[in-house]
Amino acid sequence: MLPGPADTPPGPRLEAAVAAVAAPDVVFALSRDGQRTVRCGGTAPPPPVPRERLRYELGSASKAFTGLLLAELTRSGRLSGGEPAAALLDPRRRTDREPITLAHLITHTSGLPGLPRDFFRRALPAWHTNPYARYADERVVDAFLAYRQRRRPGTHWHYSNFGVAVLGHALAAATGVSWEELLTRHVLLPLHLDGVAPHPGPAGTDATGHRRDGTTPTPALDAGGFQAAGAVRGTPEDLLAFVEAHVRPSPTPLAAALHAVRRPVLRRGLGHRHVHTMGWFQHPTAYGPLYFHCGATLGQQAFLGFCPGTGTALVAACTRRFRARDTFVATAYGLLAEP
Template sequence: MTATLPPPPTHVRAAPEAPLLEAALARVRAPDVVLAVSRAGHRTYAFGGTGAGAHAPAGPGAGAAGREHLAYGLGSLTKTFTVLLLADLARAGALALDDPLTAHLPGTYGAAAGRITLRHLATHTSGLPRVPRDLLVPAVLHPQTNGYAGYTRERLLAALAAARPRHAPGTRWHYSNLGIALLGPVLEHAGGAPYAELLTRRVLRPLGLDGTTLGPGGATPATGHRGDGRTPVPAVDMAAFGPAGGLLATPADLLTYAEALLDPRAAALRDVQVPQLRRRTPRHRREVHTLTWFQHPGRGGPLLFHAGATFGQQCFLGFHPATRTAVAGFATRHDRLTAIVGASYGLLHSLSVA
């Protein structure tokens, strides 16, 4: 049974959006909660949580207690960085979005894999399963164990060879960690360097994201927790699945990232926001997907967003270009009651119409 945590104490810097931030913080249940807002370049941070740092001071220069400078696991939000790198290499002519996947991988993978393009991988329309079959049984038997640790590139390519596509490439949307992970070796082949080096050189450094790294190694990492809110979970090693979920980033860095997307001076930053498809189910009939972002209609223009989770943390990043508003949310607890994604999305929506 999941423990119900008491309402978290909060700390919000004085700002016009403070009441909305307070309301959003009150929805989230986690030892450490951070909400970060950028509106026309002006930043506001809100802190909450039930942990020891819940009353930490806010603002740049607050030292170790300034949680906007801790590194939080991004989980699937990493995918937006990987696809941005893909778009950047496409602009540089190192590859094309409609290249076959197999054109950038050594080995033989069968006719089905040969019909998958890089665009299919980026937009989750490849037909590949969410995860390889050799991860399914361990995930069921040991749900709290990180099965990605030690998963090699060789196993990843073997998983592609053994995969049975759920549908023909380009015909349906089906979320696939495997598909995005395969962009890792593709980008390495096209860029002539390891994924982490390419991402740092072509995306992180140009955008000034010094607090964003593939795995621990930069800023002090935040400690995640299981659903009970007490059991700590260390930072996750994603191995070959790093391009699908291995980045850590500070809230300050995520706002910098969002601000670059709100003012996309580089072509690749614009490319990843171009709509590619619409979900064709009654539940998602109004949901559009760009090359990497989910997109919902909003006042004056769309809301773009993506969420992520590790075994002990959850996060959200969304932005509304029409009002130059961005919201990043982080929680160091992972279960369905944490509510950071819903609270952050609701905050973004509220700010976009305020």
């Protein structure tokens, strides 16, 4: 964390945050009551396109977009969240007595493992390039339909990329529209997020990731059948607009859904200290709840977060994959948690 007095201007704080992260490219973008401050830097020479205009891979932070999509489809009456995912993906299938629902999938209470059992075997030949690309849409669906439940859905929390990937395919099956088109139509266009997309852009528009050594470049992410769990990338400006909409939902066309994804839906752990919403982790602060989600791909990391009580939204991205205990997440979280 980067402690500092509440009256410290955001510029120096962001500059200190950029300096604290040893990655080829680093961007911190903060909004306080609608006033934006962006600082960029990195250990590599500046790229041809300014860092603040590149699109960065969000990895698991993409789940905040899928959560909002489900909330909007629920608000509009297209879905309820209680639909059995297996029945949507295979209408001929007999529904289980206690089925895994769409709500279970987005809240990580489905009982599914983090990844399908055969994922690593299939991904291993491309482990250092694009492991997810070797696990296509139909493989995700088939693995889910073949999975035998070991826990009653809704009784156990276990973070699952597999589960949210299945959710994306179930939403597509329920509506007859691909997850990518659903996201574009119901989230990206209403919020005017032209710089956000669930796929790589034209050459020169996306940041290049790097492995843990900070020098070896990685190819652009191909999420394979896991799009809903990790395919989104975006420019800092549009990602900040996305998070700002959660701070002040009322002026947006997604106001009801944005309010819905702020409501706690699950409390777990000793004293119920761990709180989850439909797409966000929630922590308490002296200024009210703080919401955030982190993400990482083979060569990039991202952090999205907001604190309505202080009117603060934060986006951070870097082009290096750190180890589990890294300065990037701690620095970003510390900035968001400051008054």
